[in-house]
Amino acid sequence: MPATDNQGSFLNRISIRRNQVTTMDNNHDQELEDLELFQKHVADRFSDLLPTTTTTAAAVDPSAAAADSPNSTHDVHIPPPPPPLLSISWFRNLLDAFLCCEAEFKAVLVSGRDASLFSKPPLDRLISELLERALKALDVCNAVTHGVELLRQWQKLAQIAVAGLQQSPIGEGQIRRAKKALTTLLTSMVTDDTNFGRRGTAAAANNKDRNFRSLSWSVAKSWSAAKQIQAMSANLVAPRGGESNGLAVPVYIMSTILVFVMWSLVAAIPCQERNGLGPHFQIPRQLGWAQPMIGLQEKIGEEWKKKEKKGTTGLLEEMQRMEKVAQSLVEFSDSFVFPLEEEKAAELAVQVSELAEICQKMEEGLGPLQQQVREVFHRIVRSRAEVLEVVEQVNKLSIPVPY
Template sequence: MAAAEPPPPTGMGFLGLLSFRRSATAVASFDPAQDDELQVLDALQAHVADRLAALSHQPPLLSLAFLSKLLDALLSSDDAFRDVLGIGPVAAALSRPPADRLAADLLDRTVKTLDILNASPTSASPGAGCGLGLALYTMSSVLVFSMWALVAAVPCQDRASAATNPPVAPPKQVQWAAPMSALQERISDEWRKKDKKGSSSGSAATGLLAEMQAVERAARELSSVLEEVAEEEEEEQLVMGVSAERAHDVVERAEALAAACRALEEGLAPLERQVRTVFHRVVASRGEVVRIMEHSTRSNSSATANAAAASGSGAPPHHHSF
């Protein structure tokens, strides 16, 4: 006698569906082609989790090297996402509920991403409890996190407030939630510390970019030494001028400031090139999603018409459990 099929959990929602995706019901309808498709969907989750975990061990946080690795992770995640879009049944499902809503949200976020790259993230619920929905939510979340980190590192005048508002934390059940949440918390902590320090000193926060902070630090130290020298000259009314020791201090601080400025300038050039690459990739990916959605809509309309015409033939259509 065949084993009884387990009932689906009640009130399952998105998180329940994540764990239920490979249930006995799914196994009962298993076929090798669909298993290959699920492997591509799962590969995106594993890839994002691995790249974010690697970033968690990258010191210092929000340095030029960190941002470069983050943008590289965004590009490679986009490659994995395009592999998902290349799956026929997945592409066909892109214009159907519930994936259509998440696809529209992804398109909206790509526009915001292009705006940031060319010069706040809105919260979204991963409401589609399916492999395609999770893939769309994953790519959308990676985009939002990457752009938020860029704004936190080098805030624009009209987006400085966005740096204080981290993206909504992803559900704990997704594979990449822990490393992304940990990075968000670390960046938020650093921003709060800098914002508090800026408020107490009366200066505006200028971003968390490590190399930029090194320039600020060197400039403060040089300014402090120059003020001390001026005070000493005034108090002692030195006739012979600045002592050799004080002159050495001034030269040393000035050289440190020059070195910090060179490191910032030399590091920004390759990062700017990488930002342009990401910009063009996001444009291309958005165009690909739009193209697939339009094609899927036309195909679904045609399939619906054919199904209505053949409604008396009997065999129900097969749908993949994405």
């Protein structure tokens, strides 16, 4: 009997051990599956943000596609083209992609995972660095929110010009009013980043324009958007060796997404002190999920290099168009002669119509964009608090109980 009992006990232990190994294998398989899906979803979301480089015949002529279709009697659904790179609509899509990636990342990192891993290398260090990047990202969100407010002020100045130049017949009074608003707008746009928000205010004061107001910053005057992005990307290193198959990978991916989104916002929207902002940060090219992000980074970097030479305040597509049209209208006002010739009047109408269109897009898009930036801010705050709570609980459990 004793021998039989021992044998049964031994077999039970083997069975329990086998179940434990099976559970660990299943958890590992699930972790790999979750990680693979996360990487695929990241790649898909950022691929959707890439501008299209080719145009199909169906996109040019929908009737041609309908004629070739066996169901040509039915309407053919042509998907709308993606918004222009660095436009307000594009940034809204980018922030949507960030929020989706962030929610999935949190599920991959926390759901069903052994929380004790958070206190072990390399996750302890990587999570700590991610939490620090999150803090810096909050400052960038704050700066971008103020930058959007400045864009709204520029929009109001442009609308003043549009209202004056749409008068018929147009006279010298309307031209002077429009030129005054546009000059203030352009003066603010070309201000260097070191004096962001201050030289624009001085220009408005010199012009006695009550429609232009300075922004009150909640960051120090020495704060630099460029240095903040540099600090966020300083320790951004892809996992190597054994780390490349574990939870270190999603932490690295989310850190890269966070830096990319903040870098893009700073490059496009007026922010305090952007001197030294690089046209890119390093992302390893061998990573499959990173290819669309690298493509976007290269395109944005090309635009940044072009605009950096001109010293203007950002890459936002609507802002670049507004600057170009405003400069042309100021030149027109300098050569204005009353009464206006018919050809000149037609040329003026085209430019004023374009400026009005830009103002309309900004009117419709800036509010929702600013709301999304705030949503990103609050999401980062909540997620950071949730991860910190897990880390603190793990640390408490690891403290030995005194007897």
